Amino acid sequence: xxxxxxxxxxxxxxxxxxxxxxxxxxxxxxxxxxxxxxxxxxxxxxxxxxxxxxxxxxxxxxxxxxxxxxxxxxxxxxxxxxxxxxxxxxxxxxxxxxxxxxxxxxxxxxxxxxxxxxxxxxxxxxxxxxxxxxxxxxxxxxxxxxxxxxxxxxxxxxxxxxxxxxxxxxxxxxxxxxxxxxxxxxxxxxxxxxxxxxxxxxxxxxxxxxxxxxxxxxxxxxxxxxxxxxxxxxxxxxxxxxxxxxxxxxxxxxxxxxxxxxxxxxxxxxxxxxxxxxxxxxxxxxxxxxxxxxxxxxxxxxxxxxxxxxxxxxxxxxxxxxxxxxxxxxxxxxx
Numbered sequence: 001x002x003x004x005x006x007x008x009x010x011x012x013x014x015x016x017x018x019x020x021x022x023x024x025x026x027x028x029x030x031x032x033x034x035x036x037x038x039x040x041x042x043x044x045x046x047x048x049x050x051x052x053x054x055x056x057x058x059x060x061x062x063x064x065x066x067x068x069x070x071x072x073x074x075x076x077x078x079x080x081x082x083x084x085x086x087x088x089x090x091x092x093x094x095x096x097x098x099x100x101x102x103x104x105x106x107x108x109x110x111x112x113x114x115x116x117x118x119x120x121x122x123x124x125x126x127x128x129x130x131x132x133x134x135x136x137x138x139x140x141x142x143x144x145x146x147x148x149x150x151x152x153x154x155x156x157x158x159x160x161x162x163x164x165x166x167x168x169x170x171x172x173x174x175x176x177x178x179x180x181x182x183x184x185x186x187x188x189x190x191x192x193x194x195x196x197x198x199x200x201x202x203x204x205x206x207x208x209x210x211x212x213x214x215x216x217x218x219x220x221x222x223x224x225x226x227x228x229x230x231x232x233x234x235x236x237x238x239x240x241x242x243x244x245x246x247x248x249x250x251x252x253x254x255x256x257x258x259x260x261x262x263x264x265x266x267x268x269x270x271x272x273x274x275x276x277x278x279x280x281x282x283x284x285x286x287x288x289x290x291x292x293x294x295x296x297x298x299x300x301x302x303x304x305x306x307x308x309x310x311x312x313x314x315x316x317x318x319x320x321x322x323x324x325x326x327x328x329x330x331x332x333x334x335x
Contacts, residue, residue: 028060028088028265028266028269029060029061029062029088029089030062031062031089032062032063032064032065032089033053033060033062033063033064033065033088033089033090033091034064034065034066034067034089034090035049035064035065035066035067035091035092035093035256036067036068036069036077036080036081036090036091036092036093037049037066037067037068037069037077037093038069038070038074038076038077038078038093038094038095038097038098039068039070039093039095039097040068040070041068044095044122044205044252044254044290045093045094045095045254046066046068046093047286047290048119048120048254048255048292049066049093049254049255049256050066051119051280051282051283051286052117052119052255052256052274052277052283053065054280054282055276055277055278055280055282055283056270056273056274056276056277058276058277058280059272059273059276059277060269060270060273064091066093068093072106072107073101073104073106074097074098074101074106074107075106075107077092077093078092078098078101078106078107078109079107081257081258081259082107082109082259086258086259086261086262086263087262087263087266088258088262088263088266088267088270091257091258092114092256092257092258094114094116094254094255094256095252095253095254095255096121096161096250096251096252096253096309098111098257099111099306099309099310099313099314100159100310100313100314100317102310102314102325102330102332103313103314103317103318103323103324103325103326103327103330103332104317104322104323104324104325105324105325110310110330110331110332111303111306111307111309111310112260112303112307113259113260114257114258114259114260115257115258115260115267115298115299115303116255116256116257116297116298116302116303116306117255117256117257117270117274117297117298117302118253118254118255118295118296118297118298118302118305118306119253119254119255119256119278119294119295119296120253120254120255120283120287120292120293120294120295121203121251121252121253121254121292121295122203122204122205122206122290122291122292122293123203123204123221123222123223123225123227123251123252124161124162124165124201124203124204124221124222124223124251125202125204125207125220125222125227125235126140126153126169126199126201126218126219126220126222126238127189127192127199127200127201127202127207127210127211127216127217127218127219128140128192128198128199128200128216128217128219129192129193129195129215129216129217130214130215130216130217132198132199132217134198134199134219135219136219136220137219137220137236137238138241139219140198140199140219141173144170144173144175144176144177145173145174145175148175148176149177149178150178151175151177151198151199152177152178152180152197152198152199153166153169153177153178153179153180153198153199153200153201154180154181154182154188154189154191154192154197154199154200154201155180155181155182155185155188155200155201155202156181156182156183156184156185156188156202157181157182157183157184158179158320158322159313159320159322160181161250161251161252162185162188162201162202162203162252163179163181164248164250164312164313164316165201165222165248165250166179166201166222167179167248167316168222168244168245168247168248168250169201169222169238169242169245171244171247172238172239172242172243172244172245172247172248173242180196180197185200185203185206186206188200188202189202189206189207189210189216192216193210193215193216199219200216201222203252203291204221204227204229204235204291205290205291205292208229208290208291211229211232212231212232218232218235220235220236220237220238221235221236221237221238221239222238222239222245223237223238223239223245224237224240224243224245224246225237225239226240227291229291247335248312248316249305249308249309249312250309250312250313251309253295254292255295258270271298271299274296274298275296278294278296308335310332311327311332311333311335312335314327314330314332315327315332315334315335
């Protein structure tokens with residue numbers, strides 16, 4: 001075979017490969033896509049996955065079947081998806097939980113190993129019982145500064161996003177508070193209503209019915225931006241006065257992920273469908289009704305956000321003595 005013939009053969013092979021990849025992408029999907037949600041049916045992760053799945057169906061021209069695969073702190077769903085062919089037909093119904101699974105020893109993959117699609121999330125609110133003597137977040141901060149360790153802040157389990165938000169708040173305001181974990185945000189809010197806590201940090205979405213019912217009062221968002229709550233008005237952003245809150249980049253987010261080595265021709269299709277789906281009226285309507293902020297981040301943008309979160313969360317869990325594997329052993333850099 002002459003050099004010219006060899007080069008021609010290579011060029012023809014490359015064209016065939018490219019054409020095959022293009023055809024595969026144009027035909028994708030040719031069978032149902034399965035989204036394995038790590039959380040239980042009826043919760044935020046499940047609801048958002050069903051909504052974004054239906055919206056992306058319209059763009060992809062195929063069906064998205066949502067299956068709840070709970071257990072292992074997310075490991076059951078992650079292992080199932082990771083063990084399937086990385087061809088775009090198996091999605092992970094994901095949330096901020098996935099940024100702690102590596103240091104908690106739940107799964108061997110890290111944030112960098114996946115491609116993320118961030119749909120939405122509810123911002124964190126610092127709330128008190130309606131008749132609490134603390135009328136503003138500054139009242140609570142001053143009380144905590146005057147009485148170190150005497151203010152009890154309830155939240156979901158140790159290491160959850162709202163526990164980390166509470167730590168970020170205390171660090172930013174240079175206060176010492178007592179963190180009181182509960183099995184979830186619901187019992188944490190009930191504890192404050194029962195007088196067993198001074199304040200609770202949970203999502204504004206979770207607090208919404210209590211706020212509308214006049215039982216809880218939000219003192220401020222543990223965020224950098226205020227929140228417009230219909231019928232209540234503007235809830236101030238604590239981060240505007242205490243910007244160091246941003247040093248703890250933990251946030252609630254809900255969405256999907258696929259293995260990072262999924263063929264680009266397929267992820268290009270998923271990217272385009274995701275962008276269109278984020279404009280779907282059902283997706284936007286659900287977000288408004290449930291007090292969720294829409295993100296729409298994917299690819300490099302989502303990776304940058306979530307790598308920072310994995311770093312901050314991982315090292316904080318290590319500091320708290322909760323992490324099962326040290327972040328540096330996993331190659332997770334310090335914030």
